[in-house]
Amino acid sequence: MHRTIGVTAAVVMAAGLIGTVPATASAAPAGAARTTGAAATGASAQAGDVSTMSVHRKHRKCTKPKGKRFNISWADGFSSTTFYFNNHCKGKNYIRVWYQSNGRKCKNITVKPGVKGRKKLHRIYYQNLMNVDFGKCPLWP
Missing domain, CATH: 1.20.5 (Single alpha-helices involved in coiled-coils or other helix-helix interfaces)
Incomplete structure (x- = not known):
């Protein structure tokens, strides 16, 4: 009880x-x-x-074949940045990434013809990523 x-x-x-x-x-x-x-x-x-987060996109017209494009996109990350690409051209294309690390530096991403893929660049992130464009980096360090 x-x-x-x-x-x-x-x-x-x-x-x-x-x-x-x-x-x-x-x-x-x-x-x-x-x-x-x-x-x-x-x-x-x-x-x-x-x-x-915003996604950045760029494209470049191909010289051969006419009417095709080389497309890239990326989003600024916190410890790295991944670049996505799709090359419809008949030749190699280059992505030039400018970033700040003890001075201004440049990094190339080479994309073969007809390739779709991605490339992750470590230690290049939203605070030190300066510019992304097309072409090869200059030879100076």
């Missing part, structure tokens, strides 16, 4: 708490939930949510 009274008291106490929590929770947490949702959205944008 002693045990039954303890369990009954616990059930009554829990029922009392459950009965009062929704009444108070419906007034305050609605605004708090909106604030938390906005804060979560801002935090995910700052944390590098891929959907909020």
